[in-house]
Amino acid sequence: MKTPHETDVLVVGAGPAGVAAAVMAASLNLRTVIVEADSVGGKLHVIGALENVPGNWSTGPQLAEALAVDLDRLQQADRCSVIQGRAARVTGYGDRAELVLEDGRALSAQLIVVATGVAALAPSDADWISAPARLSLPPLWRTKPADLAGRTYVLGGDRPLGTWLRTHRHSSTTLHVLCPPADDYKIAEVAGDERVRIVSVSHVTLSLMPSGDGWSLQVRERQGERKSYVTATVLSNLGNTPAALDGLVSSKDGYCPPSEQHPRIRVVGDLRSAQFQRITTAQGSGAEAVLASYYASVLKPG
Numbered sequence: 001m002k003t004p005h006e007t008d009v010l011v012v013g014a015g016p017a018g019v020a021a022a023v024m025a026a027s028l029n030l031r032t033v034i035v036e037a038d039s040v041g042g043k044l045h046v047i048g049a050l051e052n053v054p055g056n057w058s059t060g061p062q063l064a065e066a067l068a069v070d071l072d073r074l075q076q077a078d079r080c081s082v083i084q085g086r087a088a089r090v091t092g093y094g095d096r097a098e099l100v101l102e103d104g105r106a107l108s109a110q111l112i113v114v115a116t117g118v119a120a121l122a123p124s125d126a127d128w129i130s131a132p133a134r135l136s137l138p139p140l141w142r143t144k145p146a147d148l149a150g151r152t153y154v155l156g157g158d159r160p161l162g163t164w165l166r167t168h169r170h171s172s173t174t175l176h177v178l179c180p181p182a183d184d185y186k187i188a189e190v191a192g193d194e195r196v197r198i199v200s201v202s203h204v205t206l207s208l209m210p211s212g213d214g215w216s217l218q219v220r221e222r223q224g225e226r227k228s229y230v231t232a233t234v235l236s237n238l239g240n241t242p243a244a245l246d247g248l249v250s251s252k253d254g255y256c257p258p259s260e261q262h263p264r265i266r267v268v269g270d271l272r273s274a275q276f277q278r279i280t281t282a283q284g285s286g287a288e289a290v291l292a293s294y295y296a297s298v299l300k301p302g
Ligand SMILES: Cc1cc2nc3c(=O)[nH]c(=O)nc-3n(C[C@H](O)[C@H](O)[C@H](O)COP(=O)(O)OP(=O)(O)OC[C@H]3O[C@@H](n4cnc5c(N)ncnc54)[C@H](O)[C@@H]3O)c2cc1C
Pocket: 012, 013, 014, 015, 016, 017, 018, 035, 036, 037, 038, 039, 040, 041, 042, 043, 044, 046, 047, 049, 050, 051, 052, 085, 086, 087, 088, 115, 116, 117, 118, 141, 159, 160, 163, 243, 268, 269, 270, 271, 276, 277, 278, 279, 280, 282
């Protein structure tokens, strides 16, 4: 029996990065357990139109289904098992790494690969927005053109904007996007789309109208001009916050740089940085983390 490790590789999160890590581990004949809080595929489930991933995928759910089939195949071959649960804490030791789930279950492995991605930000989390605490707005990516009434304001220029426009290419709705400086590099891809009006802002105050049937937006534009809008429709497109586990080393922005972690804990996919949040880079990082640990002799096949 292989004590003290319960398994060789423990992967947290079954999005593109986590599944790639599991597939690589299986190809090296390593025993793998993958812990997932929700469903296999992660963010792929919300991508309505997919263009930049090799293969015949036109939507994210199609690719998510393919990843689920891959994991089923590995489970049937006794190479991998999937545990449903939410991870809370990781700890690295000289000979192993340990994971504790929110329900108190504990697991250990030679290597833990953390692929938990990012979670949606609320308006009150953004430093350029003043909004009531705990206010949540409908996310742009989940909204269909038929749901939109009147002038539509979008808070933030995060990448789902481009995905939404590609998904709803026949929609003629104009989106008024309130864009802070930090999102300027993300909106370049939609600059030529006539359905987008970019408003470059430094601050926005959002409040519900006293009548309860609309929103008031007090906007400070970057040149200093102040404007007020009243509208029925405000959507959130603010981006995400890293879904870091306790025990990981985080930077000021909350992301977890791979180079800062314990040698038996690898961070992969979107959780690494805000800069490279793409499916194929997530997959590459998941596979690379396992392979690099294998050749660095952190992982020893039984
Ligand atoms: C609307 C939208 C559109 C996008 N469009 C594109 C596109 O067209 N092309 C592109 O390349 N990229 C796109 N992206 C980005 C892409 O989806 C991500 O880069 C990719 O999914 C990252 O993979 P990941 O495995 O790192 O994380 P995720 O896909 O986020 O997977 C993380 C997984 O970890 C699980 N998890 C989280 N916390 C825990 C925990 N504590 N315990 C256990 N499990 C946990 C989650 O349930 C999830 O399944 C889009 C993203 C969004 C939101």
